Amino acid sequence: MHAFAALLDSLIYTRSRNAKLKLIADYLRATPDPDRGWAMAALTGEIDIPGVKPAVIRALIEARVDPVLFRMSRDYVGDTAETVALLWPNPAPAPADDPLTITQAVERLLRLSRSDAPAALAAMLDRSDAEERYALLKMATGGMRIGVSARLAKTALAQAFELDVEAVEEVWHGIDPPYAALFAWGAGTAPQPTAHDVPVFRPFMLAHPLEDVRVDLADYAAEWKWDGIRVQIVHVAGQTRLYSRTGDDVTGSFPDVAAAFTEPGAVDGELLVKGDAQGGALDDGAGAASFNALQQRLGRKVVSQKMLADYPAFVRLYDILVDGEEDLRALPWTERRGRLEAFFPRLDPDRFDISPVIEATDFTDLETIRAGSRDAAIEGVMLKRRDSAYTGGRRAGLWYKWKRDPLTADCVMMYAQRGNGRRSSWYSDYTFGCWTDEGELLPVGKAYSGITDEELKMLDKFVRNHTLNRFGPVREVEKSLVLEIAFDSIHESKRHKSGIAMRFPRIARIRTDKPAAEADQLATLKRLIT
Structure with missing residues (x-):
């Protein structure tokens, strides 16, 4: 687990695609089976452990540290796995001659029931250091968010063993983790897996x-x-x-x-x-x-x-x-x-x-x-x-x-929340709304894309300087900033108070030139429903 934790730590702080490829390829060449196979499954999101979900992790940490301290820390850090890894008490670290491996962790957690898995996870966290705890929690929940796509991980595997990445991609989904047949092919000890007897995926x-x-x-x-x-x-x-x-x-x-x-x-x-x-x-x-x-x-x-x-x-x-x-x-x-x-x-x-x-x-x-x-x-x-x-x-x-050209609407920012990963210290997720005929502002969508780094800094500053209320990680802001929102289509929605839901909303412009009172009416958006 220590080597995998070191890999994740290096990947988080590496921006270069080629550098990421080399880090993963070096790890795969140096790591034995089946650990490297389970590492690839984690990097590509192929691990699903039913007994370990975010609610389970929150319950475990809140039984060990003050729940208010945990929630405040989670709000500040922006990532549950990192917060738990740092706050978790470390009563009995694993002896140097018996380290916890990825294979031990994954295979044990996969075998256990939903009722037994939490205690086993807690025991593993007890014998791990902070970096290993972070890696274990990220792997167990499947939410890496380290800037590595499944395609990039497969490309690294192909480069590590001088394989054709399209050939790797083609048979990938016909082979179960920890991909023994795939690594045997890469090592030259077994023939290339084929698609004759397995309904494999072919790259689009x-x-x-x-x-x-x-x-x-x-x-x-x-x-x-x-x-x-x-x-x-x-x-x-x-x-x-x-x-x-x-x-x-x-x-x-x-x-x-x-x-x-x-x-x-x-x-x-x-x-x-x-x-x-x-x-x-x-x-x-x-x-x-x-x-x-x-x-x-x-x-x-x-x-x-x-x-x-x-x-x-x-x-x-x-x-x-x-x-x-x-x-x-x-x-x-x-x-x-x-x-x-x-x-x-x-x-x-x-x-x-x-x-x-x-x-x-x-x-x-x-x-x-x-x-x-x-x-x-x-x-x-x-x-x-x-x-x-x-x-x-x-x-x-x-x-x-x-x-087709996107639709647009001028909406008022209502709430903001910190992002994840590299955006965890910025207020980068924005909920926005439009006016009803009665003058009420109702949320119509949420967006976090479409803005430059400079615009992100500007919006983050606005949120911090114009906060009205706080609801956990969410800040309610003064209803004075208009955002031009681009979206592909709009549909009726019974789940939202406004009665509508946008498809692919993103921020097109920050309308500092427009008063909030002149933002669009909800009735205008409803006329766009298809």
């Missing part, structure tokens, strides 16, 4: 934003960019898996879609919910509800029959990667589109359709079509080079995403 082909570029539609095909979640569906050896863009297995949340995909192969598409719950075959380019409807299904490990009936899911297909055992990714887009259209009739029409190609005479005509695309389920336009192979990641000039 991604698009660059279309910025000040006009393309020739003779070279590019245009499709709608649907507002759902991108998924890859794989069926191999009688098994079907649904993967999100980040490679997470979401099959359990959408068993209805998985059960309907029984053709050997792999396809790429957009997971959506039907525009109504009446069922029936889907028509190309129609039938999709807003993202708000899809959210009712996301993240659910158990999906009730009522949920399946009220929010029936389907997939709008974009591409085909594998047909049977034939890998089609090297073919140009035009040929893959033909293969997809031939593959599609084998699928359940109640669960699958194909995203239509937009018919436009030229780019100017496409601009006009896009301008009128304020549909609840449309996020913009995709432009795909007709001769492009399906290559993982973003490759310049092949695919472009042309998102």
